[in-house]
Amino acid sequence: MREIINMIVVLSLICAASGTLLVNLKQATKARIEQQVLLNVQGPTLMAVLKGCDNDPIADRKKVGDVTLFPARKDGKLSGVALEAFAAGYSGDIGVIVGFDVNEDKLIGIGVTTQTETPGVGTRIMQQGFLKQFRGHSLDGLDLSSRGGDIDSVSGATYSSTGAVDAVRKALETYRRIKPQIATLWAS
Amino acid sequence: MVASSILVLFLLGLTAAAILAVASRLLHVAEDPRVARVEACLPGANCGGCGYPGCSAAAAAVVDGTAPAEVCIVGNIETSQRIAAIMGAEVHFKEPRVATNICSGGDRANLIFDYKGVEDCRAEALLYGGEKSCGIGCIGLGTCVKVCPFNALRLSEAGVPVVDWNACRSCGKCAEACPTGAIRISSVTSVLLHLNQTDDCLAPCMQKCPAQINVRRYIQQIKQKDLRGALLTIKEHNPLPLIAGRICPAPCENICRRKIVDEGVAIHTLQRFVADWEMQSGIRVPLYCNPPSGHKVAIIGGGPTGLSCAYFLRRVGHEPTIFERREHIGGMMRGVIPEYRLPKKVVDWEVQTILNLGVETRTGVAFGRDVTLKDLEREGFEAVLIATGAWKVPPLGIENDDAEGVVDAISFLERFGREGPDMSGVRVVVVGGSNTAIDVARSARRQNALVTVLVPAIQRKMTANKDEVERALEIGADLRFLTAPLALHVENGAVSGVTYCDLAYDDPGKAAGEPKPVSGTKAFIEADLVVAASDRVVDHSLFTDADGNPLFKRDKKTGGVSANPTTLQTDIPNVFVGGEVHTGRNILIQAVADGRRAARAIHFHVTRGAVPEPDNQQVQVIPETILKNMHVTYTIPRVQVPLTPLEERRISFKEEVACSISYDVARKEASRCLRCGLTCYDADAGAEYTQDDDVRPIDRPGSE
């Protein structure tokens, strides 16, 4: 019996000790990791979407509620914002970053951040042929042609296309909802 | 997050440890703790050699009592001892075994086709038994090497497996995998008691030798300067190399393949050389013997058969006792065969070597007179070997053959066969053509007698060794070939002369069959002493029970005691018979061979209760091994054995006629050996002596 208790105590204590250690490490690295994740996961797509800005959108990011907004500035003036939204694709969520032109109220463009679509089929939503349809699109009437909009889905990847468009539409709604606050966010 | 992290991990560790702890309690399988301890003793190779599916299964079997402590065939005695200690059992002796490759031919064998296929001997063997013409040889693709779980095998340059005997654990996987049987598991017992089989790799000499000595191997060992190894090789099958090397007529040399090219290898000279090397060194090479098994065997007769049988029984682990009628062990070898052929000190050395192994002797005890089969049984002997020899010389069977001055050869040799009274002027007539007759003639002549021998055959057909006949002629014995005595003349009750007639063969050219007297021929020779030496036969009067009835059947052909020819078992199951008492008058090496054959039978009789017939026993020379043509590159003259000068021989008994040869000469002679296999041989034998003047390449007809 003593042996059993010894067994249990040692293993539990080692577990607890490692938990303590790790949680502190996690706390210490938390901020850095978050930034690294943004930089590496959203970063490349974000920079592609907000092409031509002369600030660092990640460093200047701000949060409204639970939405993270990335500003783009040109010549010191806020020209656009980008935000990420998710929707279910063929398998798993599709993450899309949508850039909005704050001055003209239209889309700058979109980029796919995360997806787990079938390689070679669903992944074609990441190709320019599909993505360029969003460039400069107005805020209204953005939907798949099958649903009365003007976005053509990728042939054979209807689910993936739908997911991407859904995500963009979600981002659109968010943008509309928080648009009033945007101007004041980077007022300085 | 801090609290939850620590808590979750803590709880997880707690649960895992708790579940495992509880599970190990609840789900504990009651296992005999000894199983684990026994298994820890086993090597853990899971080779399956023991017949159980793995070491843990074997351990379980040991613990539940179905397997003995020495279950593991790959473990050594220590393994068994440790297991026995755990089990509280006694450990029995387990004979060490080892894998041995019998094929030495390798890539010199003739190919019947070129094999290019799966690299596996078993696969190649499916195609006409492999690419090599020899059906029993090593195929050489190393399947045995691949299956060996102990890395104990590798392929030599010649493409035959070499066993690392330190690593080999005798699991038997290689032997099981070998399709030709070239690799086998052998032990001391199996090597010592193995009888030639038709599927062994037998050179002609090894087939012809009654003792089945591994001639090829010991000659190679001499060549490789391993005299100790050579001696041990000889002693695998012949415990009397000193003696056989001196008096064996060497049937092996007659069938030697080198005879096709030049002259046969001097096999028995080399044997004597090796044996002399040991004796002259003064230190006996230790011979491995199994520890005593507790089986007691009585051996009646201390001649070559009895000694040989005792030697083999002792080495495989039994406890023989020799009962000898006379005061000395050695039989005819000591006291009958004259000193100049076989010195007494040589015989004594050889006998002592055997007795040193732990053979008991009781001298002065005659079978039938002092001890009977019943007595022996009562004393706890489980088997008896009768090896009393053939000592009775039949009377001449002519007129006056019991007169004074007529003696039999054995009595003569016993009485006069040593340096004795001067016999100057004594006229001796010897009747017979055997070695005994020649011994008598030579002994008498050396004592200055005038010797005439009436030989009932031509010189070529005499049963005596050719060399010995030469020696007799050299010292001036008068050999009258193709003659037979008709009557003895007696004066004053003592013999005064012999009348004899000529004999002739039916076909003088072939000289086959018994020669018949030629009518009308008659001659007379004066004689003071007539020695009957025509034959020696078995004295059956020894073998009677209390009521005077014969114990054994008599073999009509040989005149000896009848027995199963392979097992030498008589009609009484625990009584075996061997040597001249079974075969009638014969050569020494046959007696040695019989001793070994009897030892094999007795070993099986005492350990298993029955004697198995050997498989594929080689009885006759295997026809395919007798080659017609050979392509040998070099011819090397056969060694000439130095002889004691004639002058010394005339006057003395002491000097051995044939002397020893030197080490270098012996090695050169050994290099003449073609290392024959069943059909293959070394065509380039002796290539290392090409610098010598007397070594010449043989011109091969048609080679230019």
Next chain:
Amino acid sequence: MEYLMLFISAIFINNIVLVQYLGTCPFMGTSKSTDVAIGMGAAVIFVMLMAVAFTWPLQHYVLTPYGIGYLQTIVFILVIASLVQFVELFLKKVIPPLHASLGLFLPLITTNCAVMGVAIMVQRGEYPFFKALLFSLATGLGFLIALVIISSIRERLDISPVPAVFRGIPVALITAGVMSLVFLAFQGMAA
């Protein structure tokens, strides 16, 4: 259809050993004979299913809700290790014949990265529970198939004229390379 595709993809297109390099150690170590390979493969399938069945709920009901996903590695490996040890004890007591045939391989599996890999992959792929089980079954099957194929080839290689320096592991690795090349062809199936 979706499940069928997932199934085939996990077995062939994304074969765990030959395409994803997971579990190569036992793939080399236990592929000397087909019997051993089948035993190992079966044991891996079994443990993979069990591992996913245990780790999935843990991830979804403990780690994610409490926001301690970063502890995934330590939690999963602890669960798998304890599970394997428990299963061994359990089989030994309750189903000895099964223990006799699989027991030898169970301890080997604790350190089999294929099992741990699958447990993590179903989380990264965010599969629902049933799909995760199916995925792990298919992955295990893929492992079994690859193992059986290479063990059959290696049994033949043993008796083939292989240059001495390539004997054993090197030639097995090159064989695996060629097999991997073959499995790459399945990727064309999905396109």
Next chain:
Amino acid sequence: MPSVIKEFTKGLWDELPPFRVVLGLCPTLAVTSTAENGLGMGAAVLFVLTLSNAIISALRKIIPGKVRIACFIVIAASLVVAVELLMQAYTYSLYQRLGIFVPLIVVNCIILGRAEAFASRNGVIPSIADGLGMGLGFTMSLTFLGALRETLGNGTVFGIPVPWEAFRPAHLMVMAPGAFICLGLILAGMNAFNRHMSRRKGEIPTEPKNAACASCAACNLCATARKEN
């Protein structure tokens, strides 16, 4: 002190993983598509191995035998999580490229193998030396393999193009088949080298003993291997 040096150097050649002692094949094959990945993976293993060896040898007297493996695993896993966090914080792109193989360091047989075979039986200093040596050897091997594959498959080393215009890289080498084939060739090369060396020393060249056993993931758990040691 010399023994500590010996423990350190044996991992660099005599027991060099994974070429001499075939251990830890998964990361060896999976992450060596470039030299940089190989180096990164090697460094991560070096870190975990050295620390886990140190901790385990320090705790070896406290850990009860029955939960030995579980304890080793927890310690190794904690270190792996720490490495994961650190990599995310400082070399995120490398972390992304190594992907699932970072958490899988915990089941790398080198870690548990050394824990069981060395750290649980030796003091802290030798254990650290052992871990450092083995880890460095592993790092070197992985970097070498990565450089080789990157050269053959991509025409670059650490991202720098090879200065040979006519060279046409075979993309296959950075894919799964290339990994297997490259490692196979390297092992064969090691065998050839060993045979050459032993022949020069006049020994009989032997087959690498138990090569298959050494490659198995679980020497520490395997009954056969334990008996052979």
